[in-house]
Amino acid sequence: MNSFSRSVDLLQREMDVTSLRYQVSANNLANAEVPNFKRSVVNFESELKRAFESEAAAKNSFQLTTTDSRHMQINTPIDYRTVEPRRVTDYLSTSKANGNNVDAETEANNILQIQMQYRLLTQLATFEFDQVNTAMKK
Numbered sequence: 194m195n196s197f198s199r200s201v202d203l204l205q206r207e208m209d210v211t212s213l214r215y216q217v218s219a220n221n222l223a224n225a226e227v228p229n230f231k232r233s234v235v236n237f238e239s240e241l242k243r244a245f246e247s248e249a250a251a252k253n254s255f256q257l258t259t260t261d262s263r264h265m266q267i268n269t270p271i272d273y274r275t276v277e278p279r280r281v282t283d284y285l286s287t288s289k290a291n292g293n294n295v296d297a298e299t300e301a302n303n304i305l306q307i308q309m310q311y312r313l314l315t316q317l318a319t320f321e322f323d324q325v326n327t328a329m330k331k
Contacts, residue, residue, distance in 0.1 A: 197321065202274070204318045210237045210278045211311045217280060218307060222300040229292035232300070237278040244271040 214235045224230040251270035286294045 197325065200321055201318065204314055204321065206274075207237075208311065208314050208318070210235060211307055211314060213278055213280075215304065215307045215311070218300050218303045221295050222297060222304065225293065225295040225297040225300065226291075227293060230295060231282050231284055231293075232295045233280050233282045235278050236281050237276070240276045240279070241273060244273040244276050247271045248273070 217233050217235055221232045248270040283294055288294045288296060
């Protein structure tokens with residue numbers, strides 16, 4: 194996969210994750226006063242980082258040849274395209290007497306941050322395609 198395809202794929206995946214984060218934060222904010230509601234967050238970047246680290250480690254390591262599916266696999270890289278975002282519910286903290294742990298101000302700030310991040314991602318995607326258009330014109 195060339196660097197352009199990889200960049201665009203990563204931007205698209207991050208935009209999808211950002212959209213999911215927006216939905217999760219909006220759901221948290223909508224349920225800020227519901228008794229015993231627990232807030233959720235989206236975990237993606239740590240798993241993506243682990244996949245990239247496994248790719249780097251596999252490039253610099255000893256490779257075993259396997260001729261049978263039962264052979265032991267070591268240093269097998271994780272394909273970043275298989276990494277999926279996960280919703281994680283916070284059951285451990287409680288910030289209100291009714292058992293709810295959603296802080297409406299924090300969630301509103303998260304939504305604002307998510308909107309700005311999505312705008313930045315769209316600008317980056319536009320920049321990637323503008324570079325291709327410039328190269329094609331020359």
